Amino acid sequence: MATENKNLSAYDKNNLPNAEAYRFGIVVSQWNNHITHNLQKGAIDALIDLGAKEENISSFKVPGSFELIYGASQLCKKGNFDALIVIGSVIRGETAHFDYVCQGVTQGIKDLNVQQDIPVIFCVLTDDTEQQSLDRSGGKHGNKGTEAGVTAVIMAEFKKNI
Numbered sequence: 001m002a003t004e005n006k007n008l009s010a011y012d013k014n015n016l017p018n019a020e021a022y023r024f025g026i027v028v029s030q031w032n033n034h035i036t037h038n039l040q041k042g043a044i045d046a047l048i049d050l051g052a053k054e055e056n057i058s059s060f061k062v063p064g065s066f067e068l069i070y071g072a073s074q075l076c077k078k079g080n081f082d083a084l085i086v087i088g089s090v091i092r093g094e095t096a097h098f099d100y101v102c103q104g105v106t107q108g109i110k111d112l113n114v115q116q117d118i119p120v121i122f123c124v125l126t127d128d129t130e131q132q133s134l135d136r137s138g139g140k141h142g143n144k145g146t147e148a149g150v151t152a153v154i155m156a157e158f159k160k161n162i
């Protein structure tokens with residue numbers, strides 16, 4: 001498995017842009033918040049490590065991953081961010097609801113990246129088990145939140161330079 005052989009928290013600051021000039025919005029789902037809190041911390045720690053100012057990082061809570069779409073859409077319309085990160089943890093249950101939530105969020109965030117002018121970084125875990133989520137939010141596979149923070153800086157720089 002791709003993540004199985006990858007440390008999601010590994011990055012080389014020397015090969016990355018400085019985030020000092022950029023403003024970041026983070027929308028965090030409260031479902032499985034023991035997972036999403038760790039993802040959020042990973043993202044914020046990476047942003048600050050890459051030079052972002054704490055006052056330029058704004059976090060907003062929504063109930064579940066499906067509401068990440070509306071939350072990010074509203075932040076895009078405000079227009080005062082250089083990149084957004086949406087953070088969620090979807091864990092499969094007994095029914096097909098998992099599939100619909102995952103597909104819905106994926107399509108919704110994809111649509112925002114196409115229709116809006118701000119990069120929206122997809123940090124939504126879609127796991128079959130809670131252990132998979134724990135492993136990817138500060139566990140043995142690192143932290144996808146860290147990966148999202150790094151990606152947000154790269155895309156903010158991309159947006160500035162096009």
Ligand SMILES: Nc1c(NC[C@H](O)[C@H](O)[C@H](O)CO)[nH]c(=O)[nH]c1=O
Nearest residue numbers: 029031063064065066088089090091
């Ligand atoms: N089961 C999970 C959900 N379900 C809730 C939806 O995201 C949404 O809030 C609801 O359908 C109302 O619109 N959300 C997660 O983030 N993670 C889950 O495991």
Ligand SMILES: CC(=O)[C@@H](O)COP(=O)(O)O
Nearest residue numbers: 091092093094095097098
């Ligand atoms: C992703 C979900 O909404 C899911 O966790 C809900 O669980 P269930 O399918 O057992 O109702």
